[in-house]
Amino acid sequence: MQLVLGNYIKNQQMSLRLAKANGIINWFNNHSIALHLLYAEQHCTADQARALIRPCITWWTSHIMAIGQLIQLEIPYKTIVVRSQRELETAAGTKCDAIAKAQQILAIIQNQGFWDDMS
Template sequence: MKDTKQVLEVVKWFNNHGKALDLLRAQQKIIFLVVLHLILPVITRWTAHYCSLQCLKKVERAIWACVVTHEDTLRVCAGRKPEQIAAAEVIIETCKQNGFWKNITRYVDT
C-alpha cells in the first residue's frame, strides 16, 4: 500500500501545480506525441486506483525526463514556503527512484 500512496502523492502533486503539469505535458508531447492526463482515483473504487497506477506507469518516461530536466523549476513552482519546497523534493526524489517505478509494475503491466 505504500507504493500506491506514493503514486497518489505524485499524481496529486503534478495535478495541483500548474507549471509542473505544463512541463510534464510538454515532455509527454516530446516523448509520446500525445498528452495523457494523470488520474486521481476515488478512494472507494479499486478500478480507479488501477487506472491511476496504469496511467502513471505509461507516462513514466515523461515524468522521469521532466523531473531530471526541470528539477530546479519544479522546486520553484512548488511555492515559497519551506514545507512546499520539501514536498516538491519528496516528489522529485520519488520520481527519480527506479524502485518506485518497479513497484508500480507489481500492480499493473502496461
C-alpha cells in the same frame, strides 16, 4: 473481483506504494507549472498527452487505471525531473515546506525501486 482488489490495496506494503503514487498524481495535478512541464514533455515524444487519473476510494478499478497511467508516464516524469528540477522545486512556491514537499515527490520519481514496485 472488487473485494479481492480491495483486500490487496489494504495490504500495508501496497498501501504505502499507492500513497506514494497518489502523492505524485496529486502534487502534479495541484501545481500547474509542473503539470504543464509534464504535458509539454509528452507532446515532444507523442502526438497526445496522457492525463493523470486520480483514484476514487470507492471505485477500486480507478486505482488500477491511475497506476497504469502513472507507469506509462515514467519516462516523461524522469525526463522533466532531470531537465527542470529547479522549476519543479519551486512550482509550489518558495517557502521551505513547499520546496521540501517538491523534493520529496521528485525523489520518489527518481527512485527506480518505486517504478519497479509499481510495475
